[in-house]
Amino acid sequence: MLTKNSSNYSIMNKRILTLGLASFLSVGCFAQVKPLIPNKDAMRFSKAINKDNAYKHLSVLASDAYEGRETGKKGAWMAADYIRDYFKSLGLKGPVDGSYFQKIDLVSYALSENMLTINGQPKVAYKDFVIASNAVGLKGFTFSSDDLIFAGYGVSNDSYNDYNGIDVAGKIVMIFVNGDPTKTLDPNDRRAMMMARSRKINYLAQNKAKAVILIDPALDNLSEERKAAYLSGQMVMKSKETVERMEKMNPFTSISISTATADEILKVGSTSVSAVQNKIADTKQPASQTINVAISASAMKKETPLRCENVLGFLEGSDPKLKKEVLVLTGHYDHIGITPEAPGADKINNGADDDGSGTTGVLLMAKAFTDAKKAGKGPKRSILFMTVVGEEKGLWGSDWYSEHPVFPIENTIADLNTDMIGRIGEKYLGKPDSANYIYSVGSKMLSSELGRLSEQVNATYTKMILDYKYDDPKDTQRIYYRSDHYNFAKLGIPIIFYYDGMLEQDYHQPGDEVSKINFPLLAKRAQLTYYTAWELANGAKRPAVDLDGKGNPKK
Structure with a gap:
């Protein structure tokens, strides 16, 4: 996630909530939401999203050998190659004229x-x-x-x-x-x-x-x-x-x-x-x-x-009428590289949580959906698995995609973005629910249907606390604007940003190591994203854009 509040994007005037209403909405309770009918196929293929598979990927991507994955440097190239090879092994298609790389003009x-x-x-x-x-x-x-x-x-x-x-x-x-x-x-x-x-x-x-x-x-x-x-x-x-x-x-x-x-x-x-x-x-x-x-x-x-690329893997939908519609699943694979002046012997910012965890989530979901397709249960709509680069430099990769989309923007139904899903933030440390929450950001900014679906999915499958703290218009950290989902939201595409709130410890420091990741929690958060993606990719309708980007009904 970006080091500071981004000034490259216009500030949206978020909806004004009364203090009482804001407090009520800060945490979503799954018990108040009518669940969906559980989908046995979705549950069957979700098993690929587990702590062991998560460790397999993250232990590579956040290793010292990848040198902190700084954009335009060796470690980021290694990460891009790793992700491309994995997408290829799953049978995903390279959607950029047969390539898995969307080249970015970086100098x-x-x-x-x-x-x-x-x-x-x-x-x-x-x-x-x-x-x-x-x-x-x-x-x-x-x-x-x-x-x-x-x-x-x-x-x-x-x-x-x-x-x-x-x-x-x-x-x-x-x-x-x-x-x-x-x-x-x-x-x-x-x-x-x-x-x-x-x-x-x-x-x-x-x-x-x-x-x-x-x-x-x-x-x-x-x-x-x-x-x-x-x-x-x-x-x-x-x-x-x-x-x-x-x-x-x-x-x-x-x-x-x-x-x-x-x-x-x-x-x-x-x-x-x-x-x-x-x-x-x-x-x-x-x-x-x-x-x-x-x-x-x-x-x-x-x-x-300089070499620089987003890494894209495409899974074509199974429904002849719906497959032209595309759901995008994103996470940024870059981090901030090596900090020579960092105190202590460790100078490598491994970025295990930020955002090796979110990238790992995308890879786990790619495995689950391709397993489903191989078993004849593939999604009706198409899914674009996209790990983007340059987020730490200013949301570069997603910004580039927004200007050079591989699939028409009008056919893009939503973006689910995972950026930091592997640790426990300060607010939840030491509490009974510490390993059962996620900050859900932006789900109710553009589409009331997407926000409602998110809560139904959670009530049905994962039963986590959905914390809406960062939807508050008074959020001084402006989290809604600070990750790659925003470059979709600014185009009017409904989004959900999944985030652990971990800005207190090891953020953009060499201490963001694999050893500190809660892998069962990472997997559970990725499963929430996956189940939401399953419903979006197979639903009768795409989520309506009925809100103005500030959470207010469209006029």
Whole structure:
């Protein structure tokens, strides 16, 4: 699941519920719903969805060998190959001109050359300085100046202002990347540190500085892993929207330098990094100054295509009239890869729960439905099993499919999305029902029939707690918008997003390991998805879109 609330999509104004009604609807009780007549065939083939089969897949996909499955890198390619081979072994068809891969136009923009000189002396890239490719516009940059402004910590607030009396417009400004003399930041809180850094850079960009030079002690002993991360470049999915946005962008240029390089510059101003830090700490006053040093820098970008694909397996429906209608079952197989700066020896973000568990659920359902078809009990409608890539980068894979659908959008009846279904979230830890719940997200946003069917299926087969917490319009985490189902919902396709609520422990950390997965619970949640899919694929009618996307009746 995405690291933070996505800003790439418009915010939908969800229905307003009274506090009492919201509380009542937060948990669905299966006892209040009239069950369906159990389908013996559905129950028979559900046996393929079990904890042992789940472990078989997830122990491979979330192993260290897959290196955290980062989009555009080796581990993701290995995962894509594994899923393709499994789909093929089941007898699913490759629906993309005979292929199981839907290619995504992914490129990397890396620096083909970069340069920094101080008083005419060239500095060494990835030793004395670093220019990140995402801090350079598509056309690159070049600048030179006979002086720069040193502005301490780059802090500007009511009690302390490094820019007091200073006009930064058109200037090169040098600041400490970390630190704030007005507050103490936890260096282990990477989110807080990044937000503080962004505020400093945004201030300079908004005040029309030419560029910022960041004094970053992390460069003093740059590891080979971190150097490789800089050299790997900036990944970009070249959708129409992205290309148009990048062509208009002119990112504010930032250059990071080592402490030694900063000392070389500050020496001209008769000070040093340690001296100015001590002075600010002692006086509680800024120590900003203009330094008359000749500085020049430039960087150019090079575009390199990267391998990237959604993996699709197609099961054709058995009913001549209904098989043109398609149910989509999704889960994202990518994760965030390797984090060189992660504390401890383990640097691999295995992504067992996020979203190895959901991907595993899709594979288990593919097995159950293909078993049914081989026994002459295949679904009436067609099913597209789709594991998507790039979710962690910004819902890339599902966004690409929404712009380049393999099957007509008007024939797509629903999307059931499994993203994190293998663990127990904080709300349920230690409770009697801890291993018998799932967050059901979005089932009642576009189709009252789909929401009702979901509850009937659960009351008939799995009898889990359906928690609707994240359908609340007051949800500050905006979970409804943060996984691949949303790229179907925005097209008016009914969705259900199944999610365990596990944002508290090991989320996007190396600790998201296979050893922490509750496999019986993963299998049960996948069975709920499967039974819902069975009813959708075999029902007399597709679920009507009778709600406006906010849970209100259509006008």
